[in-house]
Each structure stands twice: as structure tokens, then as C-alpha cells.
Amino acid sequence: MTSLDPRTRFSLAGKTALITGGSRGLGLEMARGFAAAGANLIIASRKLEACEEAARAIAATGAKVMPLATHVGDWDSLEPLSEQAWAAFGGIDVLVNNAGMSPVAPSLVETSERLFDKVIGVNLKGPFRLSALIGSRMQEGRGGSIINISSTGAIRPQPHSAPYAAAKAGLNAITIAFAFAYGPSVRVNGIMAGPFETDIAKTWSDEEKQAYTTRSGSALRRLGRPDEIVAAALYFASDASSYTSGAIMRVDGGLP
Ligand SMILES: NC(=O)c1ccc[n+]([C@@H]2O[C@H](COP(=O)([O-])OP(=O)(O)OC[C@H]3O[C@@H](n4cnc5c(N)ncnc54)[C@H](OP(=O)(O)O)[C@@H]3O)[C@@H](O)[C@H]2O)c1
Numbered sequence: 581m582t583s584l585d586p587r588t589r590f591s592l593a594g595k596t597a598l599i600t601g602g603s604r605g606l607g608l609e610m611a612r613g614f615a616a617a618g619a620n621l622i623i624a625s626r627k628l629e630a631c632e633e634a635a636r637a638i639a640a641t642g643a644k645v646m647p648l649a650t651h652v653g654d655w656d657s658l659e660p661l662s663e664q665a666w667a668a669f670g671g672i673d674v675l676v677n678n679a680g681m682s683p684v685a686p687s688l689v690e691t692s693e694r695l696f697d698k699v700i701g702v703n704l705k706g707p708f709r710l711s712a713l714i715g716s717r718m719q720e721g722r723g724g725s726i727i728n729i730s731s732t733g734a735i736r737p738q739p740h741s742a743p744y745a746a747a748k749a750g751l752n753a754i755t756i757a758f759a760f761a762y763g764p765s766v767r768v769n770g771i772m773a774g775p776f777e778t779d780i781a782k783t784w785s786d787e788e789k790q791a792y793t794t795r796s797g798s799a800l801r802r803l804g805r806p807d808e809i810v811a812a813a814l815y816f817a818s819d820a821s822s823y824t825s826g827a828i829m830r831v832d833g834g835l836p
Contacts, residue, residue, distance in 0.1 A: 582822075589820040593618030596669040597817065598662075598714070600652050600706070601679030603630035605778035606729065606809045610676055613810035614817060615643035622665040622672070624650040625679060644669070652679045653701030655709055662713040671721060674817045675714045677707035677751075678729040682744040682780060696743045703747035708754055715762040723765030727816045728755045729809075730772045732832045748772075752828050759826035767825040769816045774832020776804040792833065799834025 583589065597614045601607035602623035611621055615638045623631045623638075623645060631647030639645045646668050650661045666672055680703045685691035711726050718724035730748045737745035752770055759768040775781065775792045781803065792798045812831045815821050 586820070590814055590818045591618055592674070592814075592818055595673040595817075596620045596622070596671060597674035597676065598622040598624065598665050598672050599676040599678055600624050600650070600710070602676075603627065603634045603647075605780065606773065606776060606806050607676070607678040608634055609806045609810050610678065610813045611638055611645075612641075613807070613814055614674070615641055615645070617814055617818065618643075619674070619817075620644040620669055622646045622648055622668065624648040624652075624661060624665075626651050652677075652706030652710065653698060655705065658706065658709045659713055662710065662717070666714075666717065672714055672718065673722070673724045674727070675710065675718075675724070676727045676729065676813065676817075677710060678727075679706065680729065680731075680748075682731075682733070682741050684740050684783070685743075688739060688742060691743065699743040700747050700750075703744065704750045704754075707751055711754065711758050711768070715758055715766050715768070718766045719762045724767075725817050725821070726758060726762075726766065726768040727813055728752075728768070728770040730755070730770045730828065732772045732774045732830060732835055734772060736835065755828060756826045763825055767816070767821065769821065769824060769826070770828040771809065771812050771816070772828055772830045772832065773809060774798070774804060774830065774835050776806055776809065778806050792835075796836065798832070798836070802833060804831070804833055 597619045602611040603625040628649035635645040635647040733745040734748035755770040
């Protein structure tokens with residue numbers, strides 16, 4: 581009989597998680613939360629120093645943490661990344677495609693091809709390639725869990741960030757496709773984040789922030805603290821979600 585003890589169901593003891601964009605924001609909070617649940621980690625983002633700093637802080641709690649520099653929009657660099665990460669710990673049990681960015685163009689017609697390609701590259705192309713590389717190896721081996729960090733923008737597209745919304749909607753689509761491709765041993769799920777107070781939020785005007793804090797703006801009338809993403813990610817990463825795949829959960833303070 582399966583244990584109902586949450587300390588067992590949500591445990592990541594003996595597991596290894598690769599978190600892209602794990603150096604700050606939501607990714608860093610998930611890294612800290614996974615380490616607290618017993619996981620070893622690979623933290624990957626563009627700036628190696630930032631990954632090293634995060635790795636040092638988390639390793640002080642007892643977890644093994646490997647920092648790696650990567651640009652997730654660079655297709656060819658993702659195979660060496662997954663090889664290196666796989667070899668370092670003898671496998672990966674959890675992949676979190678979290679690295680993302682949402683630069684805003686002055687208008688749709690002023691959106692450059694370069695910006696469009698960059699947004700699609702980081703938010704969709706990279707997660708596709710990494711999920712294929714790591715998911716296929718998980719399927720051949722001991723299985724695993726893939727978590728895609730999407731955005732409520734995917735289902736509530738705003739004109740100022742249309743390419744981002746399209747990329748995240750695409751991420752939702754491949755979440756379901758990969759769940760079918762690599763199931764039953766690999767589970768693939770997504771989290772659509774709402775407005776969280778990370779570095780991304782520093783670019784928002786007070787007016788934009790206030791829009792979320794009114795009665796009609798969101799049920800909880802506030803922005804999310806970065807650590808409030810962790811429980812949902814831990815659910816998908818662990819055996820607690822053993823009968824959940826292809827699901828996309830909103831963690832957004834109750835946007836209308
Ligand atoms: N915060 C929100 O309100 C919100 C809302 C909806 C969805 N999301 C999604 O949540 C995820 C995390 O967002 P966040 O708010 O935590 O962002 P953040 O604070 O800006 O952190 C982004 C992380 O991704 C890394 N990163 C950025 N571009 C990268 C690239 N090309 N290759 C590898 N790593 C890269 C950054 O490190 P480096 O700079 O070192 O590369 C950093 O670790 C994103 O996918 C975002 O779209 C956030």
C-alpha cells in the first residue's frame with residue numbers, strides 16, 4: 581500500500597533535478613525547495629557566476645549542487661549540457677524548464693525578427709529540445725518528471741507581449757505532446773505562473789502591478805512571492821503526482 585505520509589509522497593530523496601534558470605527568481609526558489617525535499621541539483625543559466633553563487637548557498641544546506649552555464653535558446657549547446665548533467669549524477673529524475681524571458685516591444689509592428697526569435701528560442705525551442713533529450717533518456721531508464729514553467733499569458737494574451745504569449749501557449753501544447761510521447765514512465769506537466777515579484781516584475785509599472793491587486797484584478801489581490809511557486813513544483817516533481825500527467829496548473833493568485 582502506498583504511504584500517505586506527505587514526508588514520503590513529496591520526498592525527493594535520492595533524486596536529481598535539473599532546473600534551468602535556477603540562479604534567481606522562481607527557479608532559485610524551486611531549487612531551494614527541491615534541496616529541502618532531499619534532491620541533488622543541477623542549476624543552469626547563462627551567467628555561470630550566478631549559478632555558482634546559488635549552488636554555494638544551497639550546498640550549505642547539505643545538497644549536492646552543480647552549477648552549469650547554458651543558453652537554453654542555443655539548440656546545439658543543449659546536448660552537451662544534458663550529457664554533462666546526466667553524467668555528473670548518473671541520471672536526471674526531474675527536469676524543470678523554467679528559464680524564460682518576456683521582453684516587451686514598443687508595438688507589434690516594431691517587434692523585430694531578432695526579438696521574436698529570441699523569445700520563441702528561450703521560452704519554447706529550448707524546453708522542446710531539452711525535454712526531448714532528457715525525456716527520451718528518462719524513458720529508456722528509470723522514468724522521471726518534466727515540469728514546464730509557463731505563464732497565464734498563454735491563455736490571456738496581451739498585445740504588448742504577443743510573441744511571449746505564443747511561446748508559452750506553445751509550451752502548454754508540447755507539455756501534453758511530451759506527456760503522451762514519454763508516458764507512462766515519464767510524467768510531463770506545466771505550471772502557468774501569474775504575476776510573481778521576481779526581477780521580471782521590476783519592469784512593470786505601478787499601474788500594471790495595481791491591476792492585480794484590486795478586487796477585480798485577482799481573487800487574492802496581490803502579487804505572488806517567489807517561494808509560493810514551490811509547493812506546486814514539488815507536487816509535480818515528486819510521487820505525490822503519480823497519477824498526474826499532461827496537466828497544466830495555474831498558480832496565479834486567482835486571475836479572472
Ligand atoms: N515572474 C513572473 O511574474 C512570471 C509570470 C509568468 C511566468 N513566469 C515564468 O517563470 C519563469 C521564471 O521567471 P522569473 O520571474 O523567475 O524570471 P527571472 O527572475 O528573470 O529569472 C530568470 C532566470 O532564467 C535565467 N535565464 C534567462 N534567460 C536565459 C537563457 N537564455 N538561458 C538560460 N537561462 C536563462 C536567468 O539567469 P541568467 O540571467 O544567468 O541567464 C534566471 O536564472 C519564466 O519562464 C517566466 O516566463 C514568470
